[in-house]
Amino acid sequence: xxxxxxxxxxxxxxxxxxxxxxxxxxxxxxxxxxxxxxxxxxxxxxxxxxxxxxxxxxxxxxxxxxxxxxxxxxxxxxxxxxxxxxxxxxxxxxxxxxxxxxxxxxxxxxxxxxxxxxxxxxxxxxxxxxxxxxxxxxxxxxxxxxxxxxxxxxxxxxxxxxxxxxxxxxxxxxxxxxxxxxxxxxxxxxxxxxxxxxxxxxxxxxxxxxxxxxxxxxxxxxxxxxxxxxxxxxxxxxxxxxxxxxxxxxxxxxxxxxxxxxxxxxxxxxxxxxxxxxxxxxxxxxxxxxxxxxxxxxxxxxxxxxxxxxxxxxxxxxxxxxxxxxxxxxxxxxxxxxxxxxxxxxxxxxxxxx
Ligand code: AMP
Ligand code: MG
Numbered sequence: 001x002x003x004x005x006x007x008x009x010x011x012x013x014x015x016x017x018x019x020x021x022x023x024x025x026x027x028x029x030x031x032x033x034x035x036x037x038x039x040x041x042x043x044x045x046x047x048x049x050x051x052x053x054x055x056x057x058x059x060x061x062x063x064x065x066x067x068x069x070x071x072x073x074x075x076x077x078x079x080x081x082x083x084x085x086x087x088x089x090x091x092x093x094x095x096x097x098x099x100x101x102x103x104x105x106x107x108x109x110x111x112x113x114x115x116x117x118x119x120x121x122x123x124x125x126x127x128x129x130x131x132x133x134x135x136x137x138x139x140x141x142x143x144x145x146x147x148x149x150x151x152x153x154x155x156x157x158x159x160x161x162x163x164x165x166x167x168x169x170x171x172x173x174x175x176x177x178x179x180x181x182x183x184x185x186x187x188x189x190x191x192x193x194x195x196x197x198x199x200x201x202x203x204x205x206x207x208x209x210x211x212x213x214x215x216x217x218x219x220x221x222x223x224x225x226x227x228x229x230x231x232x233x234x235x236x237x238x239x240x241x242x243x244x245x246x247x248x249x250x251x252x253x254x255x256x257x258x259x260x261x262x263x264x265x266x267x268x269x270x271x272x273x274x275x276x277x278x279x280x281x282x283x284x285x286x287x288x289x290x291x292x293x294x295x296x297x298x299x300x301x302x303x304x305x306x307x308x309x310x311x312x313x314x315x316x317x318x319x320x321x322x323x324x325x326x327x328x329x330x331x332x333x334x335x336x337x338x339x340x341x342x343x344x345x346x347x348x349x350x351x352x353x354x
Contacts, residue, residue, distance in 0.1 A: 004164045005155055008123050012166060017131040019163050020045075025052060027140040027154045028127050029168030030119040032092045032177050032193065033147040033294065034154045035064065035137030036162065037127070040074070043104035046136055050106075052161040055143040060109040061136040062094050062117050062177070066128040071095075071116045074103050074134055080182050080204055087203045090120035092173055092194045096181040107136050113183050123168040139176060140165075146233045146294040146329070149174050153298060174291040175321050180207075189213060192320040194290065213324050214315070216332040233329040235297050237261070237305055241330050243312040244337035246283065252337040253309050261303035263296050263310035276303035280310070286318045293322065297329060 006012050016026045020037060023045050027036050036052060038045030040063040050057045063074055068085035071077050075097035084095060099114035108114050119125065128135050139147035140154045148154045151167035158165065178193030180200065188208040189197055201207045242249040250271045253262055261276040265283040278296045281288030300308055312334055313319040313326055327334075 036140035040136035261305035
């Protein structure tokens, strides 16, 4: 199949809407990352999405709607949903609710809940409006790869697999939406994103964070969100996260003899020797790091390095989305870097796996 790369126009929305209504696939920009869209009410479209991504079909898709009230068509809403909608929609929040029968089981991977999101990106909104159907859309990457933040990255993964890619520039947030579940007693974060637990807490009063958020869970686990059990975002070269003080991380990397690449804080880019360095943003600026992370994880392959290093993000609320993505991208490979120690210029603990 030929994959068309187009820029948005009234005619493009019409054609994209037609493709979606007849069961085809269109990738489109959102404020978080690019989505790979199909008609959420068409069971075959969901099957095509899983095939195009190479994604296990038990990993449910997020259904995109053009206004928060449209959730009524596909899910059983509640008061908390509307509190969250008032505060965060349209925007980078996905809410899991009990599903209505109209949503095919193939969209939700066979489970009885559905994830609902109302994106703020004007192209996504116009596409859903013109298509006149809710759009099921996971991130538009091959399963396991970093989510695409530009149309060009979508093209690299999806060329020949889908009918159309709409180019809307680089996604402004850069990591996928915050996913919360409202199917239990407490609003629970299943996947962290730009909207952080503290902000949710201010709106709904009580918030839990699923344990799987902080660990790279292995296949076979049964975390609340099925997507959390797969290795994700991983570059082909092994990524290792380094914990500890920044200067100790720099010394550790500079002691590495293999061909190396570093995802570096802006402040430290000049301090690494003999390394292919990518700036991922200022150390204390999680938003710029989120914006740059997936692009960095893709671009770093150009270095053709033997090993990639990055700082382990802090474990607090503001960095939770980065922590979650990076711990999964490295498959749990974290090495603590210690200050100058006895018996050598650099004492490094045994590598351990979380
Ligand atoms: P992606 O489609 O790549 O943005 O990933 C969607 C994420 O939302 C995955 O981690 C899914 O497991 C999660 N998700 C989607 N639908 C549900 C649902 N009904 N219940 C729990 N998690 C969901
Ligand atoms: Mg994804």
